[in-house]
Amino acid sequence: MELVEAIILAVLAASTPLLIAATGELVTERSGVLNLGVEGMMIVGAACGFAGAWLTGSIFVGALFGIVAGTLMSLIFALMALGLAVNQVATGLALTILGIGLSGLIGAGFVGERLTPAAHLSIPGLTDIPLIGRVLFGEDAFVYFSIALIIGVWWFLYRTRAGLILRACGDNHVSAHALGYPVLRIRTFAVMFGGACAGLAGAYLPLAYTPFFIPGMTAGRGWIALALVVFSSWRPGRLVVGAYLFGAVTILQLHAQGWGVGIPSQFMSALPYLATVIVLVLLSRARTGGSTAPAALGTVFVPDR
């Protein structure tokens, strides 16, 4: 029992940064922009988040630092890929490389420092319920926020006018433009939202997951988040399932090593990507008319006026 609870808690903790970063990227991609710089924005978010929390002693301020850092990084992307219509793939990759370097620079002074990690919720009575108590009522604020975030994004995309317009930009930017919507401005906001989420997801790592900063601590989570968006076929509901599945695989990988299971850890690390490839194959085999990706994803849009 204890072990099951511990595993569920570990899965939730490992899934949360994936869920937050992937939620942001989902919105970005739904607007038609492919930002491959998630890893870079996350790691800068991690470094700045740690710096903020360490300097002020507040986890909340640290999280804000992470969000602002991620947003600023995404603005570089928006300037290049949207403002100057540079190739999105190249810009995104460059952003990741920049982010890795930048985070090392920012975080250099903080390596080896420790923080008190984010507090966990504690409701007397409820939190003590065996098995589900700590899972439901004993998480840190990031976990609850990530769930609220994805529900909010679902609601935004399918129930609000702005969400409708954003999806229109992602599926047919020519139509959206012809209807008089400012495609580039909408996409810039979507990219900024993606950056804010990536920054927060990055900040989660040193603020709650492991309470210290080490260079390169995102360890490919940004790439998994990108894979997750494809895995979810751009739908918020499937994204939640995918995030917890991918989180579980990560934990499984750690435990498998601990239990001495004879599976190479490299294979386990590759599982999320393998799962994405399989889902892509299944999606394209399905006779629903091919891909469900936003039709304008990754395409450059230059307004004619």
Place this chain on the structure above:
Amino acid sequence: MIIGETPPPSGAFGVDAIAMTMRFGDFLALDNVELKVRPGSFHALLGENGAGKSTLVKCIMGYYHATEGDIIVGGREQPIVNPKDAHALGLGMVYQHFTLVPAMTVAENLVLARDDVPAVVNWPKEMKALEAFLAQMPFKVPLGAKVSDISAGERQKCEILKQLYLKRRFLILDEPTSVLTPAEADEVLGMLRDMVLKGELTILMITHKFREVMAFADDVTILRRGKLAGHGKVSEMTPDAMARTMIGAEQLTVQPPRTGEAGRARLELKQVRALDDAGAVAVHDVSLAVRAGEIVGIAGVSGNGQRQLVEVLAGQREAESGEIRVAGDPYRASREEMRRHKMSLLPEEPLKNACVGGMSVADNIAFREFDRAPFASGGWWLNRSAFRDDARKKIARCKIKTRTPDTPISALSGGNIQRAVLARELAGDIEVLIAANPCFGLDFAAVAQIHAEIMAARNRGAAVLLVSEDLDELLELSDRMVVMFHGQFVYEARTSEADLTVVGRHMAGH
């Protein structure tokens, strides 16, 4: 709407464009053109490709700012700076290319187009309002269906409904029927005509089709090379007079008379089956023989497997089963076989299916022969100047309007791209010709030229398979017609004996 501004009056209103001049750099696209659309009238705007029709309506809609000239809407001069201004005045435009978002439902597309939707969309309420709106409309569309799943005809209706839903009372239609069957076109235009007669709408329609002008329009304005060539009441004009005004001194290619008898079967299809992109059966075990010196027309509403059949013949799609023979030999659509059997191909959407957009006009014209003498030595060393010389000749002969032979072919207009493909495909002897909607969206002169070339190829003994969504074209050219419905040939007749109502019934699947 801004408070204090007078609300637009209800009912139809007119639009006048006075002394419109539009310069793009040195190029004079419009030269002192005048267009007067009376309130509550159905006005046709005729002209060849590049005559300035699109430029004129884009000036009216605020996409372009005319160098000189005024727009008068409902009797008042209006500064239209951008499309939003035009929309606020009640002007709406239906584009030649669809502007619906394919991944969304019809209802989502309609709501998307409005700019007064509350921030949080109350879908049950919106659906109710949409249904109430549709109930008053002459044509119906399935609100819950995804746009990608509905037919071209329904999409066009959605585009028009969208404008009406936005309470636009002056509609500009840019070749609205180019994707519709004649029956669908008549239905849509007939319903719009009824609304015009009731005084609810004014319509300005850009078109090439004289039949539609004669049947539906009250007035017509004809442009030629950026100038006003003529205008007047349709009832006082004949199609011939309009065509002459449109083309000016330019001579239309005269179609040669049908001569010669059909020979032996040259293109044979036996039980050919092909799938569409989603993996469903699109071509259902069809068999057909086209004889030398014969044009066989395949009629049908778009989306009944014609495209997949042509793609199989062109080698763009693998047949699932069945056999194709050309002059008795098995045919696998290789370049070598096409050359041996002197086959030519005019696929639809030539820029997509028959050209490489980024490559030059000369290169595109050379695709069939580029690795043969005189274009290449030893099959691999290309002689660029031979490409260019040959292209220059063909550009002159086929009247392709291009700045140089080295211009990327994607920079040319639709008609000129099709001419370049014609120049390549119809250059030598032809024994088998496969053409799919070869005149789609082209002007009068280009259509006449293509029809003449096809008839001439037939008279020289070619077996011609003509797939077309334009019944008039099939009736004019083909010796024999088959109707394709749901991937099968459901009707066959000699064209001279074909009964139009029977053909129409089979096209609709009855």
